[in-house]
Amino acid sequence: MKIQSSFQNNSKNGTLYIVPTPIGNLEDITIRSLNVLKSVEWIAAEDTRNTRKLLNHFEIEKSLVSYHEHNKLARETRMLDVLQEGKDIALVSDAGMPGISDPGYELIRAAIDEDITVVVLPGANAALCALVGSGLSTNEFYFYGFLPRKKKDRDNDVQRLKNIEASVLFYESPHRLRETLAYLLEQFGDRNVSIARELTKRYEEYIRGTLSELIEWTETGTVKGEFCIVMEGNSDPISEQSLWWSHLDIIQHVDHYIKEEQFNSKQAIKRVSEERQIPKREVYQTYHVEQ
Incomplete structure (x- = not known):
């Protein structure tokens, strides 16, 4: 167990400050953040x-x-050395909170392991702005970030999200937005959703509706800037008991029916498709082609 008293640093080590930066509007930086940036060594x-x-x-x-x-592991040792020399470092990202869909976790973990004080400053965050402005439930939310590019990884992760009752938050780039909205519609059904773009900037927009409506909007709307997608949770979740296979990936799921129930592969793929509520061709592709 470790206890950190952030403002009673009696060690000879410096402090690692985690400093959020504006996500668009420079006026959103805090006075405290500016003072920290002025005071640190690096x-x-x-x-x-x-x-x-x-x-x-x-x-x-x-x-x-x-x-x-691409260089975070190489940089980590040098930055730890500087901190252990008693000098302070501020970690920033291009926009928003470092460590959230951006590098940072490994350095923070390493600093904690070396008993270096880590102080996180509050500040701008695109996901929370998008959530609060979405009009969807804020009582509970699940931040996911960017979906994997590989279909197999994406399909496996999505299975974990289908039964979540909380609002689900994604990040997406403009050139993949329509494809991702279509994928979410296929996997989750026509749920209510909100997408936010250019947050805090002059052309900030929220587009709210169903997934099918937003897919149609991408044909005529302005698909520029980084996007935050907020999707409503599952209003009729399946009980965990009935999801006995939730810890299995698609290949393991199919293999279970082949080995334990003596199904042939066609029967097993059909059953997995029904239980996961995904098209049979996706299960077939994963099982026969991608493995």
Whole structure:
């Protein structure tokens, strides 16, 4: 067990500050965030060019070091050394909260393991803005982020989401938006949904309706900028007891009926399709082609 008293740091180590940055409107940065950025030894940024624009706007001159998906493990050791020398570092992302669909988790975990104080500042977050503005239930929500690009991984993950009663939050890029909305319609049915784009910027928009209505909107609407998708949860969930197969992926599910029930592959695929409520061709593709 470890207890961190964030503002009573008696160790010789520095502090790792997690600093959210504006998701569009520069006025959304907090005074505290600016003060931290001015005070630290280093600022670790996902894209130093993007962060330099932010620092220039607020006339902050600091050393920047890149920290992104492709170099995070190599950078981690050096940043831990700097922190253990008693110097402070601020971790920022291109927009929003570091660590949320952005690099950060590994560095934070490593700092905690080394008894380095980690202080998280509050600030802008696209997912929460989209949720609150969606008009859908905010009592419970499940943040997923970007769906996997590989169909097999996507299908397996979606099975876990189908029975969730909470609102579900996704991120998506403009060139994949229509494809993703069509996929959600196929997997979840015509649920109510809200998509938000250009949050906090001049052309901010919320488009609210059913999945089928929003797919139609993509034919004529402005599909630009990053999107947040908020989808209503399952209003009639299946009991966990009846989902005995929920811990299995599609291949394991089919194999169960072949090995335990002596089904042939065609019968097993049909049963799995019915239980998972997905087309037989998807089960066939996963079982016979992708494995």
